[in-house]
Amino acid sequence: MTHLTTSPEAPFRTVAALVREHAQRQPQRPALRDDQHGLSYAQLDALMDRVAAALQRDGVLPGESIAICAHSSVHYAALFLGALRAGVVVAPLALSANRESLASMLHDAGAQWLFLDSAAQGLVPPSLATTRCVWLDGASEGIRFEDWLAAEGAQPQPVALSPESPFNIIYSSGTTGTPKGIVQSHGMRWAHVQRGSTYGYSPEGTTLLATPLYSNTTLVVFFPTLGFGGCVQLMPKFDAAHYLQLAEQHRATHTMLVPVQYQRIMALSQFGAHDLSAFRFKFCTSAPFSAALKADVLARWPGGLVEFYGMTEGGGTCILVAHKHPDKLHTVGRPAATSDMRLIDEAGLELPPGAVGEVVGHSPSMMTGYHRQPGLTREAEWFDATGKRFIRTGDVGRFDAEGFLTLLDRRKDMIISGGFNIYPSDLEAVLRQHPAVEDVAVTGVPSEQWGETPVAFVRRRSGAGDEAAQIMAWYNARAGKTQRLAALHFIDELPRSAIGKVLKRELRTLHLNLST
Structure with a gap:
């Protein structure tokens, strides 16, 4: 003990x-x-x-x-x-x-x-x-x-x-x-x-x-x-098959994985052949974790599943204890007991419950600041009317009536097309419903007519024969006028950081190269 x-x-x-x-x-x-x-x-x-x-x-x-x-x-x-x-x-x-x-x-x-x-x-x-x-x-x-x-x-x-x-x-x-x-x-x-x-x-x-x-x-x-x-x-x-071997061999009780790793592990045909019964808790953070993937992990992998939402900079943390709240898998949970999470608008004014705004957070776990960059540190901070210090996340979200936070997108990734705000995550959620779509990311690119317009990058499922134009037409028939795609590209693998975040700046560059 x-x-x-x-x-x-x-x-x-x-x-x-x-x-x-x-x-x-x-x-x-x-x-x-x-x-x-x-x-x-x-x-x-x-x-x-x-x-x-x-x-x-x-x-x-x-x-x-x-x-x-x-x-x-x-x-x-x-x-x-x-x-x-x-x-x-x-x-x-x-x-x-x-x-x-x-x-x-x-x-x-x-x-x-x-x-x-x-x-x-x-x-x-x-x-x-x-x-x-x-x-x-x-x-x-x-x-x-x-x-x-x-x-x-x-x-x-x-x-x-x-x-x-x-x-x-x-x-x-x-x-x-x-x-x-x-x-x-x-x-x-x-x-x-x-x-x-x-x-x-x-x-x-x-x-x-x-x-x-x-x-x-x-x-x-x-x-x-x-x-x-x-x-x-x-x-x-990381190798999904080797991961399962080690987990069984050493009777692993805890792990931290990013969503793309969960996706690859759960997709293995031999997943069910491994004894994972020693697991107490599995954790996830760093990138969007789809509700469907959470549900699959809960159904087939023993032990609890906990998603953390926060930043390396610290500030507030939201925690979703997924095995206790299976009806909230579309959210990132509620603020931790020591966290104060709020929403602010573009002018830095605090928003009421139910509104959509940028997430800011305060907790005992906050960075001192950006090293040797006081200007960037000030940009990352927000203070309430009492002078309490918060860290700006750059994420856009909404709290529901029970205090669970649903993330809509990164503020900098939001697409403004014809004066309308478009959240790429909304478009990605629809595209994932297409049977040929294995993985997808949507980003905004410059448009002379609209200012910005959305384009999609799709990793096609193995064996799927659908053409890009077919998938785009399928999606556009289901989307609102401002959310329609201007282009859809197939990609072998979405560019990601080491912890699974899609590098949308690389996708924007790729689109420009493909369009010239």
Whole structure:
């Protein structure tokens, strides 16, 4: 049974301190595993000490940062946790970055060292290649992780941390393209751990993670698992069939997946052949999760299903406990107990219940701000009449009479055609009803006549012979005049970020290229 106390009045604890306590109480219990390595809590605690001592040896001070750009692995996780023990801020960077954006993020973070693996080899700025890089998998001529570590048995100097101390910098380009460093605090991560008791985390649990460690999507489950003394099984790359094998083999109790991963897992013909009975909770966030897919997961996959709606920047969180509210699967749930969620109009005025507006949120889990970008931080904030600070989500939604939030679309993705507001999600919902449509995204493109007009990108189901013109005609016959499509393109795969968000800016560029 866990010794962690997580009541709202519980004193602040750091994740690194919790790992040490588990190492003392349950030294041999597994803490981390990947496809090649595993660490018990005692081994993880000792490795964290070696990381922290090495950073202190190299002069990286509390509050300064390092960066990591690599596939998820045991060494990646231990490095992250060891840096936290030294009070060092971690900037986990996406492998999908190009060399220019990686260099920009490193400069913005002020990272003292870059830790990476062979997957990031082509991204390394030449000035760093042999001087300030440490290779987690020994893949280059640079410094190897094993050689960089402090000696076995090394003990770092203790570091005092407060809830306000910076924990990590998550770089989020969202779907707009410009990376912004989101500074999150130790207090924010402690709040995530505190709510873990609600979801059945325990030393006997195993969390299977197939999303990357550079994503906040992953971290909101990763840290609570370790905070409660459970084991994290990491997948460096997602593969639906391998995921099911690992889930059955390790008797996984928890997982975090994005909707496109749920879609691919549920589509496997062998899904029903796997024993998934150990699952307690499955989580989802980061991208639209269709009601039909939620219903399928509830029907065929044991354990509860919980959808989180929120932003890496923090602010309010909505939670849909889908197995308790099967009639609300079209929503993202109700605000969490510690969240204050409201709607505002284009002028920043608060709207009454039932109105459609931009979602803003306040909670204990809010970013300090965008790193070194006070102007962007101010743009992301909204204050009510009392001066209470909220974070703007950029999402448009509506609360129903019971307080459940239905999202209509991203504010920036809304199409204004002939003066009318068109929400792409409405169009996508109709198109998904066509039997030939496997996946779809709608975006607005410039129109001389209407200002903007909607176009669709469809991934066709295997074996379907319908032509694009046929599907578009089928849809347009069912749509209102302002919602009719100007074009429909087939696409092999919708462009998505690592956490499943459709990159609509790429679709707009693709349409322009196809139209010229």
